[in-house]
Amino acid sequence: MKAAPPHPESLRLEPQLEPPLASLLRAPAFLHSLVDALGSPLNVVLPERLAENVERFRAVHRRHSLSGQVFFAHKANRSSALVRRLAATGAGIDVASLGELQHALGAGFAPDRIVATGPKDPEFRWLAALSGVTVGVDGQGELAELAALVRGRGLARLRVLLRLSGFEAASGITVRSRQSRFGTSVKALDGLLDELERHKDVVEPVGVAYHLDTTSLDEKAIALEGCLRAMDALRRRWGDRPGPSGHAGKGGARAWAVDIGGGFGANYLADADDWDRYTTALTHAVLGRRPPLTWRGHGYGLRVENGTLRGALSLYPAHRPLSGAAYLDALLSRPAAALGGRPLGTLLLENLYDLYSEPGRALVDQCGLSLARVLEVRRTEAGERIVRLAMTAGDVALEEHGVLMDPVLVPRDGTPPDAAHAGPDVEPSAVEPSAVYLTGSLCLEADLITRRTVFLARLPRPGDLLAFANTAGYCMDFSATSAQRQPVARKAAAWEEGGSWRWCLDEQYWPISPSGGLQA
Numbered sequence: 001m002k003a004a005p006p007h008p009e010s011l012r013l014e015p016q017l018e019p020p021l022a023s024l025l026r027a028p029a030f031l032h033s034l035v036d037a038l039g040s041p042l043n044v045v046l047p048e049r050l051a052e053n054v055e056r057f058r059a060v061h062r063r064h065s066l067s068g069q070v071f072f073a074h075k076a077n078r079s080s081a082l083v084r085r086l087a088a089t090g091a092g093i094d095v096a097s098l099g100e101l102q103h104a105l106g107a108g109f110a111p112d113r114i115v116a117t118g119p120k121d122p123e124f125r126w127l128a129a130l131s132g133v134t135v136g137v138d139g140q141g142e143l144a145e146l147a148a149l150v151r152g153r154g155l156a157r158l159r160v161l162l163r164l165s166g167f168e169a170a171s172g173i174t175v176r177s178r179q180s181r182f183g184t185s186v187k188a189l190d191g192l193l194d195e196l197e198r199h200k201d202v203v204e205p206v207g208v209a210y211h212l213d214t215t216s217l218d219e220k221a222i223a224l225e226g227c228l229r230a231m232d233a234l235r236r237r238w239g240d241r242p243g244p245s246g247h248a249g250k251g252g253a254r255a256w257a258v259d260i261g262g263g264f265g266a267n268y269l270a271d272a273d274d275w276d277r278y279t280t281a282l283t284h285a286v287l288g289r290r291p292p293l294t295w296r297g298h299g300y301g302l303r304v305e306n307g308t309l310r311g312a313l314s315l316y317p318a319h320r321p322l323s324g325a326a327y328l329d330a331l332l333s334r335p336a337a338a339l340g341g342r343p344l345g346t347l348l349l350e351n352l353y354d355l356y357s358e359p360g361r362a363l364v365d366q367c368g369l370s371l372a373r374v375l376e377v378r379r380t381e382a383g384e385r386i387v388r389l390a391m392t393a394g395d396v397a398l399e400e401h402g403v404l405m406d407p408v409l410v411p412r413d414g415t416p417p418d419a420a421h422a423g424p425d426v427e428p429s430a431v432e433p434s435a436v437y438l439t440g441s442l443c444l445e446a447d448l449i450t451r452r453t454v455f456l457a458r459l460p461r462p463g464d465l466l467a468f469a470n471t472a473g474y475c476m477d478f479s480a481t482s483a484q485r486q487p488v489a490r491k492a493a494a495w496e497e498g499g500s501w502r503w504c505l506d507e508q509y510w511p512i513s514p515s516g517g518l519q520a
């Protein structure tokens with residue numbers, strides 16, 4: 001092997017850190033005391049930031065004069081603290097299992113602030129129908145089963161949202177939205193509306209819905225236009241409502257709603273250049289034009305065949321200038337090509353439709369971090385430097401979700417992580433940017449926290465913590481297992497009060513301070 005030139009520090013992928021997450025990371029003694037008490041790995045959630053994110057989505061509603069509701073997609077995080085804090089904001093919640101529905105009801109969500117989506121087992125369907133939440137219906141079969149349940153048990157009329165998929169642009173035929181295994185194809189809408197009419201006595205349509213797991217605004221715009229056309233069909237069949245209220249809580253008839261699902265995304269990286277430099281270098285490494293940047297030449301979807309680059313990067317676009325509430329704003333501002341060229345938001349407003357959305361990742365953006373203690377730092381025979389952590393790959397599923405982002409070093413001794421002043425007794429390599437692989441604590445070759453070389457400001461020492469920032473969306477508990485009887489991470493909720501950090505166990509959190517007010 002040729003002598004590898006030193007890796008430049010510029011291949012760092014520094015996380016985007018905003019308040020209060022940024023200030024939490026400036027409290028190393030607090031973070032160390034949490035891990036000392038609760039063990040490694042440890043997840044910390046920041047409920048106040050969730051409330052702030054809800055407010056950002058609401059501000060976009062106001063900018064477009066749209067009423068409606070923001071439903072947090074619960075599946076992004078199991079936390080009780082986050083869901084209880086959310087309940088106090090007046091936002092809604094999208095639940096996708098019996099357990100999530102029970103959790104939402106127990107956190108104080110009234111049924112009119114809950115939508116039940118996804119594949120449903122009989123118990124989930126039963127509790128959803130009995131409690132009277134709005135049910136997102138995937139197809140004719142599910143609608144018929146729900147209707148039979150409501151009729152058979154004499155339950156109150158059930159509100160349903162018709163989830164649609166398979167949209168195509170009405171103008172050209174070139175652009176279509178991606179396939180989904182959920183929802184009814186818009187081509188089969190008539191059949192679904194027939195089914196709906198057969199059950200007029202027991203179900204009441206609220207509107208139509210889609211959820212597309214894509215970053216593409218084009219695809220989302222096509223789906224939203226498709227929904228607007230589907231609403232015309234629904235209203236022709238069902239007749240207009242006697243004066244839509246448009247505003248929850250005013251009583252009387254509800255407005256029709258268009259539910260545009262989730263997928264607003266989050267921005268993980270502080271610097272667009274970091275991302276460009278890194279992906280370019282990764283491509284060069286796969287082509288063999290520079291030393292490897294990954295464990296055993298892993299290519300994140302890229303490979304070389306006969307000297308030519310093949311495949312595509314299967315990574316989350318970790319630097320996303322347009323994400324979250326700003327992405328919603330951009331979608332609503334887009335002209336609807338096939339519907340007279342006016343902005344999609346304007347069309348929703350003119351029809352007096354309520355806008356529903358179901359953001360998951362975007363609502364828990366900046367809402368927490370995952371901590372792991374460094375157990376060991378060593379070199380392999382091949383010369384790779386390994387940092388072994390007291391966590392498993394499932395505890396921080398950044399890699400699994402294709403999110404490449406460096407952890408933040410939280411030194412045990414309180415040395416600032418970027419310290420070049422480590423003192424004369426420290427070996428020089430300990431203060432240079434250090435190229436390492438992060439491994440987990442399972443007896444499994446595959447238990448790598450990252451399959452890429454991570455460039456840290458300095459080499460960690462046993463006892464230091466690595467903080468994986470911004471993991472609250474899917475990367476905290478979605479993939480955690482208790483393999484080898486290792487404990488899954490505990491979760492703590494943290495908030496700032498009078499200039500210092502407070503915490504409690506996630507399940508102990510309620511959004512009331514000891515003095516009785518809302519925690520702020």
Ligand SMILES: *Cc1c(COP(=O)(O)O)cnc(C)c1O
Pocket residue numbers: 073075076094117118211213261262263264265358359360361362
């Ligand atoms: C997962 C999911 C969401 C949330 O998606 P994000 O990408 O996290 O915003 C919303 N709605 C439905 C139906 C989902 O399955």
